[in-house]
Amino acid sequence: MSQASNDDPWRARYRNIRVLDVLRVTRVTPMMQRVTLGGDEIRGINDAPNIKLVLPPREGAPVWPLKGDNGKPLLPPGRSMPITRTYSLRRLDRDRGELDVDFVMHGEGAASTWAEHARPGDKIGVGGPMGPEVRPADWYLIAGDHTALPAITRILCQLAPDARGSVFIAVPNAAERQQLSIPPGMKLHWLHTEEGDDLERSVRAAPWPEGKKVYAWFAAESTAVRSLRNYVRHERGLGRSEFLAIGYWRRGMSEPEYHEKLDHDRGEDFYEAIRDELQHAHEHH
Numbered sequence: 001m002s003q004a005s006n007d008d009p010w011r012a013r014y015r016n017i018r019v020l021d022v023l024r025v026t027r028v029t030p031m032m033q034r035v036t037l038g039g040d041e042i043r044g045i046n047d048a049p050n051i052k053l054v055l056p057p058r059e060g061a062p063v064w065p066l067k068g069d070n071g072k073p074l075l076p077p078g079r080s081m082p083i084t085r086t087y088s089l090r091r092l093d094r095d096r097g098e099l100d101v102d103f104v105m106h107g108e109g110a111a112s113t114w115a116e117h118a119r120p121g122d123k124i125g126v127g128g129p130m131g132p133e134v135r136p137a138d139w140y141l142i143a144g145d146h147t148a149l150p151a152i153t154r155i156l157c158q159l160a161p162d163a164r165g166s167v168f169i170a171v172p173n174a175a176e177r178q179q180l181s182i183p184p185g186m187k188l189h190w191l192h193t194e195e196g197d198d199l200e201r202s203v204r205a206a207p208w209p210e211g212k213k214v215y216a217w218f219a220a221e222s223t224a225v226r227s228l229r230n231y232v233r234h235e236r237g238l239g240r241s242e243f244l245a246i247g248y249w250r251r252g253m254s255e256p257e258y259h260e261k262l263d264h265d266r267g268e269d270f271y272e273a274i275r276d277e278l279q280h281a282h283e284h285h
């Protein structure tokens, strides 16, 4: 597949938003809708964990903001900023020029409603991909809820074949499980919340790998993520660059409210770890 060229239209857009086409829509499990995106503007796209979706309006022509002064979006007169939401890049296939985004159909919300009604030929804006990857370790502790399943799938595909550790995935029931390819040294625990399983309790109850260099990755509803961050940071003594804990959603708040009020529960650790990483990269170049 050819690389991006200077006259690609996305370069002029706010946050380099690419306008992609819906190629296929697949209901993977009763509550998970997979939307496969492609089209000309996918050329040269980065492979990283998170994407920003820019949703077209339900009626009328979509607005794709351009780059304005001072990094602000430039919008046509009378038009307001479109709705944006954060999702995971579940799979990128550069040769075929397509990527998958898996949406939990949680029953309300702009993004899940868009995905529910998406049809081949529909357009959507995609910013990124961006965001930190898991760091190398002797033992991985990975835990997440249904919304984290796409990201966990991507992580498991990227781990070395001899990776060791535990993965906890909390889905509502057994029908929401997916077939995952997982290194043989990683133990997978499916939890069913409708049967009373609890992510936080299960992670805390698992034996801790004493004496190993651990990396922990958590993504779920805000309350669980806060508690799991405290567990590894304060009860198990992991350093700030030895874990990543991000709230993917918060009960009772839309994503923009959660972002504005609580910044997805990213702690100071998160920013310190990123600063350390940038400093390290600077010193070694």
Ligand SMILES: Cc1cc2nc3c(=O)[nH]c(=O)nc-3n(C[C@H](O)[C@H](O)[C@H](O)COP(=O)(O)OP(=O)(O)OC[C@H]3O[C@@H](n4cnc5c(N)ncnc54)[C@H](O)[C@@H]3O)c2cc1C
Residues within 6 Å of the ligand: 050, 085, 086, 087, 088, 089, 101, 102, 103, 104, 105, 106, 108, 109, 110, 111, 112, 113, 146, 147, 148, 150, 151, 246, 247, 248, 249, 250, 251, 252, 253, 254, 255, 256, 264
């Ligand atoms: C880095 C990152 C990656 C993410 N990746 C994915 C992904 O790959 N797939 C995915 O499905 N989600 C993912 N999420 C979570 C997703 O962004 C949120 O669930 C988001 O709120 C959905 O937007 P919406 O427009 O559907 O609902 P919103 O308008 O944001 O929220 C409307 C209402 O629905 C509630 N709500 C939101 N999500 C859920 C849920 N899952 N279950 C029950 N109630 C909910 C809110 O509390 C609110 O009351 C990710 C989040 C982050 C930060």
